[in-house]
Amino acid sequence: MRILLVSDLHYALPQLDWVVRSAPSFDLVVLAGDHLDVSSPVSLDAQSVVLLRYFSLMRPATSLVVASGNHDLTGPDQHGERAALWLAECRRAGVSTDSESLAIGDTLITICPWWDGPAGRAALELQLAADAARRPARWVWIYHWPPLGSPTCWTGKREYGDADLAAWIAKYQPELVLCGHVHEPPFKPAGAWADRMGATWVFNAGKQIGPVPAHIVIDLAAGTASWHSMMGEEALALEAESAPLRSVF
Numbered sequence: 001m002r003i004l005l006v007s008d009l010h011y012a013l014p015q016l017d018w019v020v021r022s023a024p025s026f027d028l029v030v031l032a033g034d035h036l037d038v039s040s041p042v043s044l045d046a047q048s049v050v051l052l053r054y055f056s057l058m059r060p061a062t063s064l065v066v067a068s069g070n071h072d073l074t075g076p077d078q079h080g081e082r083a084a085l086w087l088a089e090c091r092r093a094g095v096s097t098d099s100e101s102l103a104i105g106d107t108l109i110t111i112c113p114w115w116d117g118p119a120g121r122a123a124l125e126l127q128l129a130a131d132a133a134r135r136p137a138r139w140v141w142i143y144h145w146p147p148l149g150s151p152t153c154w155t156g157k158r159e160y161g162d163a164d165l166a167a168w169i170a171k172y173q174p175e176l177v178l179c180g181h182v183h184e185p186p187f188k189p190a191g192a193w194a195d196r197m198g199a200t201w202v203f204n205a206g207k208q209i210g211p212v213p214a215h216i217v218i219d220l221a222a223g224t225a226s227w228h229s230m231m232g233e234e235a236l237a238l239e240a241e242s243a244p245l246r247s248v249f
Contacts, residue, residue: 001107001219001220001221003026003220004025004026004028004029004217005203006213007144007180007204008032008033008069008183008207009034010036011035011047015211015212016051019054023058026062029064030142031064031065031066032144032178033069034069034181035072037071045074056095065097065142066095066096067097067112067142068113069181070114080117081115083120084098096109099111099113101127108135108139108140110131112144114145128141139176140174140175141177141178143162143165143179145161145162145181145182146162146180146181146185147177147179148161148163150192151192152182152191152192152194152204153182154185154190154192155185156188156189161182169198169200170198177202177203182206185204185206186205187206189249192204192246194236196241196242196243205229214229220238223239224236
């Protein structure tokens with residue numbers, strides 16, 4: 001299985017165009033949150049309509065997973081906590097999204113929503129526990145925020161990671177966690193696009209300007225992962241016990 005990971009497109013239409021063109025080359029495309037941009041002059045309602053159309057264009061060519069990020073929250077859910085309510089429309093196009101799990105061969109993909117309170121956190125804990133009980137050979141999480149204690153959350157000045165995710169990784173040790181949210185780590189000294197936490201690989205492609213988003217390609221059959229950006233390309237072997245030292249700085 002070949003996986004394309006991008007995140008934090010923030011309503012960048014040229015980058016979305018690139019994903020549409022690139023999707024047919026992959027078995028699975030992962031959009032790991034922050035599809036909307038709260039600072040845009042375009043209303044969130046209008047942005048969501050455009051993005052749902054983009055998702056429908058990606059879906060016929062490949063399996064598509066769309067998780068929410070903090071920019072994607074548009075209203076209160078049944079618990080009064082903010083949620084990405086608009087993403088429910090994805091399901092009509094056959095797109096997998098928040099709180100769903102997708103099985104592809106021997107791989108289980110758990111799509112974690114951006115939770116905004118105790119009810120959302122508790123629901124995600126139940127989702128992880130349920131999927132842990134049926135995990136196949138490979139378990140992949142989509143979670144917008146990278147874990148605390150990882151260079152994939154390094155801003156260049158401080159760690160900005162999710163402590164809950166770090167604890168869940170330690171407990172369950174999924175094979176892959178695909179993240180976003182913190183834009184800077186791959187572009188900063190002491191930051192990284194990949195990290196090994198026990199048995200788990202954590203990936204965060206970061207965010208860049210221009211028509212092509214920073215992105216990560218994971219080839220499970222070949223056992224490789226590679227990061228692509230304006231800084232060039234870096235690669236690693238998934239069988240490695242740690243991420244390789246970076247030579248770009």
